Amino acid sequence: MYQKKDLESVIPPDWRQFRARLVADEKWREDQTKAMAKSSFKRFFLPPAADDGYPAAKETSEFPEHWAHPIHQVEHGSVLIANEKLGGVFSRAVVLMLSVGHGKSTGVVINRPLDGTLKDAADCNVAKPIQSTFASSTVSYGGPVKEEDLAILHSNPIASGSREIIPGVFVGGSEGLRKLVCLREFHPTKALFTRGRAEWIPGQLDREIDRGVWRVASASPSLILRHASAGREQSESGLWNDILTTMGGEYANISDNFR
Numbered sequence: 001m002y003q004k005k006d007l008e009s010v011i012p013p014d015w016r017q018f019r020a021r022l023v024a025d026e027k028w029r030e031d032q033t034k035a036m037a038k039s040s041f042k043r044f045f046l047p048p049a050a051d052d053g054y055p056a057a058k059e060t061s062e063f064p065e066h067w068a069h070p071i072h073q074v075e076h077g078s079v080l081i082a083n084e085k086l087g088g089v090f091s092r093a094v095v096l097m098l099s100v101g102h103g104k105s106t107g108v109v110i111n112r113p114l115d116g117t118l119k120d121a122a123d124c125n126v127a128k129p130i131q132s133t134f135a136s137s138t139v140s141y142g143g144p145v146k147e148e149d150l151a152i153l154h155s156n157p158i159a160s161g162s163r164e165i166i167p168g169v170f171v172g173g174s175e176g177l178r179k180l181v182c183l184r185e186f187h188p189t190k191a192l193f194t195r196g197r198a199e200w201i202p203g204q205l206d207r208e209i210d211r212g213v214w215r216v217a218s219a220s221p222s223l224i225l226r227h228a229s230a231g232r233e234q235s236e237s238g239l240w241n242d243i244l245t246t247m248g249g250e251y252a253n254i255s256d257n258f259r
Helices: 004-010 015-039 128-133 174-182 204-210 226-233 238-247 249-257
Strands: 068-070 079-082 094-099 105-109 138-141 145-154 162-166 169-172 192-200 214-219
Touching: 015 068, 015 214, 068 238, 079 238, 094 238, 105 138, 128 174, 138 226, 145 174, 192 204, 204 214, 214 238, 226 238, 238 249
Parallel strands: 138 192
Antiparallel strands: 068 214, 079 094, 079 214, 094 105, 105 192, 145 169, 145 192, 162 169
């Protein structure tokens, strides 16, 4: 168990990351217990001493940049991972949830980079200065609703007009980012534009999750914004596979079967 002073040293600013640490620690303990059970048959019969090889608390001062784990319900900033059997526009999609509540829920697909860059998206609703400044930025298919509209995802906390989705991930603020690009304080390839979005009426998303259409997870900003820098260097299913693999267990097996 953590002491109060230990908690003060390991709780990061993002509570989601702290939750991810707890999940990782619990999984580590389970793996260690299973390993010990297999390595020594006598452990089934003899009571262990207090320090007889049982797993101690895992060192949490260092935590991986990339992390993901399943959660039980959709929350602001969580990701939906399409069921491996789902076809159509959401085949192997990873959807970042931008709004969740009693009303309409919305999200954008973040792993479906389109051919070309923002320079080639001439038929979208984007101002010319933005299109010029972010000409080299990646554009992802965001969903089937209002496909002519663009949203911008990024990691810059000082861009005016942006809204924080989770710590380290922001949406909007394209004009503020444009000014930062002009000041050479932000590189345009670190922004991910999404074209269109996904929407669910009240109750619809819960029903789809109950049917197994989506798996719900919490993921690190580094995974969510991967295509902001990787662009089309990664396949559409690359992020889908990597999040499932990072989640481990049965999810990793699904990823292995569909690579």
